[in-house]
Amino acid sequence: MSFPWAEHYAPKNPFMRWMDEKLPLPRLVYNAVGAGYPVPRNLNYFWNFGVLAGAALVIQILTGVILAMHYAANGLVAFDSVEHIMRDVNSGWLIRYAHMNGASFFFIVVYLHIFRGLYYGSYKAPREMVWLLGVVIFLLMMATAFMGYVLPWGQMSYWGAQVITGFFSAIPVVGEPVRQWLLGGFAPDNAALNRFFSLHYLLPFVIAAVIVLHIWSLHIPGSNNPTGVEVKGPQDTLPFHPYYTAKDGFGLGVFLICYSLLLFFAPNALGHPDNYIAANPLSTPAHIVPEWYFWPFYAILRAFTFDFLWVPAKLWGVVAMFSAIALLFFLPWIDRSPIRSARYRPMYRIAFWVLVADVLLLGFIGKSPAVEPYVRIGQFAAAYYFAHFLIIIPLIAWAEKPLPLPNSITESVLGEGSDDAALGHPAA
Amino acid sequence: MLRFFAPFIAPVVGALFVLALGCAFFSHRDPTALQPADKYHREPNEVHYSFEGPLGRYDRQQLQRGFQVYKEVCSACHSMRLVAFRDLEEIGFTKPEVKAIAKNWATETPSINPDTGEPATRKPIPSDFIPGPYANETAARAANNNALPPDMSLLAKAREGGPAYIESLVTGYEDVPASLKKEFPDFQVPTGLHFNPYFANLNIAMPPPLTSDGQVTYSDGTVATRKQMATDVSAFLMWAAEPKLENRHRTGIAVVLYLLIATGLVFAAYRNIWAGKKH
Numbered sequence: 001m002s003f004p005w006a007e008h009y010a011p012k013n014p015f016m017r018w019m020d021e022k023l024p025l026p027r028l029v030y031n032a033v034g035a036g037y038p039v040p041r042n043l044n045y046f047w048n049f050g051v052l053a054g055a056a057l058v059i060q061i062l063t064g065v066i067l068a069m070h071y072a073a074n075g076l077v078a079f080d081s082v083e084h085i086m087r088d089v090n091s092g093w094l095i096r097y098a099h100m101n102g103a104s105f106f107f108i109v110v111y112l113h114i115f116r117g118l119y120y121g122s123y124k125a126p127r128e129m130v131w132l133l134g135v136v137i138f139l140l141m142m143a144t145a146f147m148g149y150v151l152p153w154g155q156m157s158y159w160g161a162q163v164i165t166g167f168f169s170a171i172p173v174v175g176e177p178v179r180q181w182l183l184g185g186f187a188p189d190n191a192a193l194n195r196f197f198s199l200h201y202l203l204p205f206v207i208a209a210v211i212v213l214h215i216w217s218l219h220i221p222g223s224n225n226p227t228g229v230e231v232k233g234p235q236d237t238l239p240f241h242p243y244y245t246a247k248d249g250f251g252l253g254v255f256l257i258c259y260s261l262l263l264f265f266a267p268n269a270l271g272h273p274d275n276y277i278a279a280n281p282l283s284t285p286a287h288i289v290p291e292w293y294f295w296p297f298y299a300i301l302r303a304f305t306f307d308f309l310w311v312p313a314k315l316w317g318v319v320a321m322f323s324a325i326a327l328l329f330f331l332p333w334i335d336r337s338p339i340r341s342a343r344y345r346p347m348y349r350i351a352f353w354v355l356v357a358d359v360l361l362l363g364f365i366g367k368s369p370a371v372e373p374y375v376r377i378g379q380f381a382a383a384y385y386f387a388h389f390l391i392i393i394p395l396i397a398w399a400e401k402p403l404p405l406p407n408s409i410t411e412s413v414l415g416e417g418s419d420d421a422a423l424g425h426p427a428a
Numbered sequence: 429m430l431r432f433f434a435p436f437i438a439p440v441v442g443a444l445f446v447l448a449l450g451c452a453f454f455s456h457r458d459p460t461a462l463q464p465a466d467k468y469h470r471e472p473n474e475v476h477y478s479f480e481g482p483l484g485r486y487d488r489q490q491l492q493r494g495f496q497v498y499k500e501v502c503s504a505c506h507s508m509r510l511v512a513f514r515d516l517e518e519i520g521f522t523k524p525e526v527k528a529i530a531k532n533w534a535t536e537t538p539s540i541n542p543d544t545g546e547p548a549t550r551k552p553i554p555s556d557f558i559p560g561p562y563a564n565e566t567a568a569r570a571a572n573n574n575a576l577p578p579d580m581s582l583l584a585k586a587r588e589g590g591p592a593y594i595e596s597l598v599t600g601y602e603d604v605p606a607s608l609k610k611e612f613p614d615f616q617v618p619t620g621l622h623f624n625p626y627f628a629n630l631n632i633a634m635p636p637p638l639t640s641d642g643q644v645t646y647s648d649g650t651v652a653t654r655k656q657m658a659t660d661v662s663a664f665l666m667w668a669a670e671p672k673l674e675n676r677h678r679t680g681i682a683v684v685l686y687l688l689i690a691t692g693l694v695f696a697a698y699r700n701i702w703a704g705k706k707h
Contacts, residue, residue: 253690274586306451389438390445
């Protein structure tokens, strides 16, 4: 599952040799993220975000396990138990703020990771499975984050749960019974809170398992690179360790600095003040808004205000919101252009940056109250989102004239006529 | 057959979504009339606190003055159920002072009669949470024209604008501006409510809490103007909502400094390892 020139694990230490015979776990690590994994030499900093997402998951699991030792998943005391953590548990404020902002940073790095994949065509053959598993991870993350946000049982927790579970009631005929079955009641209550806590504890481990598959499937074709040209020989790659462990280590440092600045100096900047008010089923907040990482999808949900083709607008909204993510599953086959990297795709490159602007605009609309002019802008931006993936991408693949590709990664690094010695390899 | 149609599936689905949104985009909207709050609602004043910025710390004297305002003014209606008397040691009160504050608190802590088991009350002790002025929500509403005075433990974090909003609100009561009356002739402050441009819908149930300078007498000699009392009590409420702010700032400085050095070292290692490798 690697290139033939990959370095081989040859333990010298007798204990490691003994271990390798009984349980070759060090060998697995060596081949997965050690010197045994040859990686294209030209990866830029955008290739740091996979490792950073993994680091964010580890932070979330560690802080989450500690929080669960002090949190009580009961509607009567959940809110107070979080405040108990904030006030009376030793360093509880640190653990709780780390978890709360860790969720945001998890999404920041995953969004950058996804957009890197979109820009450099990492979703295309032979890496479709890597991409599909990535979308599964993204969906699991969204479910986990949503249920985690419900746990403090503040006003936004409660009303967010009310809105999100309300999606299911849009399903014709069976919608309302399904919603009640999922919630365990007519409205979010203790039953819902308890099952959300149970699932919020479970899903991160499912995510970890899917990440294993994600990395496994990545290691079969090997990593993509900024040129999108496949690896042709040993001169195109460097061993993951020490080259990319060092580079990822630096990326991790920068990530932790940004994370700490927010965590220690503006821990509530990305939260909503209403969630410091205990849940009250009798008092609806003026504006119910989800966490920032859901804003673009919330904007798409709310953009559908017209019963098009006699289908209720609410159902359209829910279907569209899920489709906005589900269409990513089909992207490897929607984009029929054989060229991966946007570097050599002049039209796609423009479309990519317009999409980035469109998603940011959708995010702004999702945050804003549902009044004019935001609703109309949101409808335009949502229409563009679907048009980008379903109409513009196939059109570009058909119409675009790509720029000439370099013959190899090495050539793109050194220019034409390069040879192995110039790359710093000792003449063997 | 399928091979022929496959490339058209995505554009057709896309066109469906675009058409549904296009119809929504061009559908008629009822014009919404401008509301008084759209124009006359005011953003909080700019207030400067000692705890702002990465090196910010609480001013203990100010917190004690703020606590005095809470005790003598706000606590008549607002509870602070998440703060215990013992926590007041953090703002500079000594153990005996805290004991005295607890013992002399205006309301007592719910308890039971040890002999009969009947509901009873007793004098609070430092380990008790501060008892609120009302036994329950119904009692609170009954005493306040059916409005519920919110608990103040987290108020400074539970409102957009934080402590500056609280400072602006308690000093922001005024008469309805003539321009507003002229522009919205139907505008009326409902009976029992009070006009306050800092409140979201301009009409707040809380009567003006700080009515005159010198309403409380500060023992540290600070002149208790309305503005001063408002700033002090809002700072105190920030402490009540975020008592670990100073630990957080201190830890944060150390963590970020450590990470800067560590990241610098890792960067040097990275450059060293990659030296001579073109990429």
